[in-house]
Amino acid sequence: SQQGEEDPQALSIQEGENATMNCSYKTSINNLQWYRQNSGRGLVHLILIRSNEREKHSGRLRVTLDTSKKSSSLLITASRAADTASYFCATVSMDSSYKLIFGSGTRLLVRP
Amino acid sequence: GAGVSQSPSNKVTEKGKDVELRCDPISGHTALYWYRQSLGQGLEFLIYFQGNSAPDKSGLPSDRFSAERTGGSVSTLTIQRTQQEDSAVYLCASSAGLASFSYNEQFFGPGTRLTVL
Numbered sequence: 001s002q003q004g005e006e007d008p009q010a011l012s013i014q015e016g017e018n019a020t021m022n023c024s025y026k027t028s029i030n031n032l033q034w035y036r037q038n039s040g041r042g043l044v045h046l047i048l049i050r051s052n053e054r055e056k057h058s059g060r061l062r063v064t065l066d067t068s069k070k071s072s073s074l075l076i077t078a079s080r081a082a083d084t085a086s087y088f089c090a091t092v093s094m095d096s097s098y099k100l101i102f103g104s105g106t107r108l109l110v111r112p
Numbered sequence: 113g114a115g116v117s118q119s120p121s122n123k124v125t126e127k128g129k130d131v132e133l134r135c136d137p138i139s140g141h142t143a144l145y146w147y148r149q150s151l152g153q154g155l156e157f158l159i160y161f162q163g164n165s166a167p168d169k170s171g172l173p174s175d176r177f178s179a180e181r182t183g184g185s186v187s188t189l190t191i192q193r194t195q196q197e198d199s200a201v202y203l204c205a206s207s208a209g210l211a212s213f214s215y216n217e218q219f220f221g222p223g224t225r226l227t228v229l
Binding site: 033035041042043044045048088090096098099100101102103104105 | 143145147153154155156157160162168201203205207217218219220221222223225
């Protein structure tokens with residue numbers, strides 16, 4: 001069963017705009033990770049944020065975590081057509097440190 | 113190898129046949145994971161190996177599914193008597209060190225797309 005939901009399910013923006021995706025989860029977590037998937041195949045790890053962190057940056061990516069609301073957001077700034085992909089959040093729970101529980105994903109389309 | 117590899121990349125089979133999916137993890141990674149992604153759905157955890165042992169098989173959908181890992185390296189996921197609902201992309205991942213560590217970056221392979229006719 002999936003941990004939670006992501007919204008929006010799909011997002012279409014113009015190149016250069018920012019893209020924000022949200023993720024909600026249900027249980028206490030050790031960390032939350034964001035992954036990118038191109039063409040429905042392999043996943044690429046983007047960024048990890050621990051439960052005691054509130055914000056993290058990596059290049060054009062900014063991730064926030066609100067454990068009180070059990071939610072996270074991924075912001076991609078100055079988007080490029082090459083950012084077109086599906087983005088998934090995944091949580092690692094406190095009692096199962098090896099298992100990634102994925103959200104439903106957001107399909108991002110960046111129009112050139 | 114540089115990353116996780118999986119074979120075959122695509123597999124088409126007839127209902128009722130058995131299939132074997134292979135995963136080669138990153139060299140030296142002790143933990144290995146199998147996930148399944150069905151059409152239009154998210155990824156679901158199937159099984160996890162630490163070395164050659166599988167402490168958690170809870171995600172395997174039925175007893176038609178089994179997996180093994182030999183030599184702490186290659187893993188095979190076997191689906192017996194395949195059904196149409198088994199059609200999905202099967203993804204393998206590996207991670208370094210002990211999975212009990214809090215940091216758990218998993219590196220994913222390209223997946224095997226299984227189609228059961």
